[in-house]
Amino acid sequence: MRLFIAIRFSDDIRKGLISTMHDLKKKNVGGNYSPADNLHLTLAFIGETQNADGVKKAMESVPFTPFMLTLTDMGNFGDILWVGAKGGQKLKAYVKALRDSLDQAGIKYDRKKFEPHITLVRKASNVHPQGVIVPKKEMMVRKISLMKSEAKNGKMVYTEIFHIGG
Numbered sequence: 001m002r003l004f005i006a007i008r009f010s011d012d013i014r015k016g017l018i019s020t021m022h023d024l025k026k027k028n029v030g031g032n033y034s035p036a037d038n039l040h041l042t043l044a045f046i047g048e049t050q051n052a053d054g055v056k057k058a059m060e061s062v063p064f065t066p067f068m069l070t071l072t073d074m075g076n077f078g079d080i081l082w083v084g085a086k087g088g089q090k091l092k093a094y095v096k097a098l099r100d101s102l103d104q105a106g107i108k109y110d111r112k113k114f115e116p117h118i119t120l121v122r123k124a125s126n127v128h129p130q131g132v133i134v135p136k137k138e139m140m141v142r143k144i145s146l147m148k149s150e151a152k153n154g155k156m157v158y159t160e161i162f163h164i165g166g
Contacts (some may be wrong), residue, residue, distance in 0.1 A: 002149040003046040003055060005098065007069065007141050008160070014039055016071060020083060021120050025134045029081070030125035038158050041069070041085055041118055043057060043095050043144065044102060045110040055146060056162050058101040064077050070138040075117065076127040082117040083134050087141065091116065094144075142153035142166060 009017070017039050025033075046055060067090035071083055087094075095114050102109050143165035147158045 001050065001052060001059070002048050003052060003161075004042050004147050005044040005046070005055070005059065005150065006040040006042050006145055006147050008040055008143075008145050010139040013069075013071065013137045013139050016137040017083060017118060017120065020132060020134050021072075024081065024121060024129055027126070027129040027132060029121060029129050031079070031081070031121040031123045033121050034119055035155065038156060039118055040121075040145075040158065041116060043114070044099055046102075046107065047110065049107070051107060051131075051144070052161065054105050054107055055102070057163050058105040058107060059098065059146060059162070060142065062094065062097045062101050062164075064094065064144060065090060066140050066142045066165065068095075069141050071118075071134055071136065073134055074132060076124070077117075079122070079124050079127060080119055081121040081124045081127055081129075082119050085116040085118060087116060091141075097145075114143055 018036050062096055067087050069085055069087045072086055143163045145160045146162040148161050149158055
């Protein structure tokens with residue numbers, strides 16, 4: 001099973017991200033756009049594992065307090081276009097504690113430095129589009145989700161299989 005731990009978005013933030021993707025398309029930015037239902041902020045990418053219960057236990061062992069998340073500006077990693085997100089010290093501390101808990105449980109995950117971002121376009125034809133506005137949207141993060149990723153009919157489908165908070 002392919003898993004990742006993420007923040008799922010409110011309708012308001014999702015609409016803001018969709019609006020940004022429409023702006024990118026109007027600027028003739030080609031590439032593989034993320035489906036609206038798949039927009040999320042990854043906190044830890046686990047990848048293939050048969051130990052979903054271990055991941056759940058690691059998540060449960062980390063204290064969680066709701067915090068504000070705010071969309072920031074656009075950026076890129078190579079040909080991937082993304083929108084940044086800020087969650088202040090609470091987000092950073094939570095991700096550190098979550099990754100420490102995964103380490104203690106012996107669960108492998110992608111150890112790239114945590115850079116809060118939401119992927120909008122992969123294989124983008126233009127990674128520096130001019131005049132694209134990222135709406136100033138924010139939400140209270142009240143839950144953290146364990147997501148399963150699977151290919152269905154040639155598309156990636158993300159399904160929440162567990163969460164903490166509410």
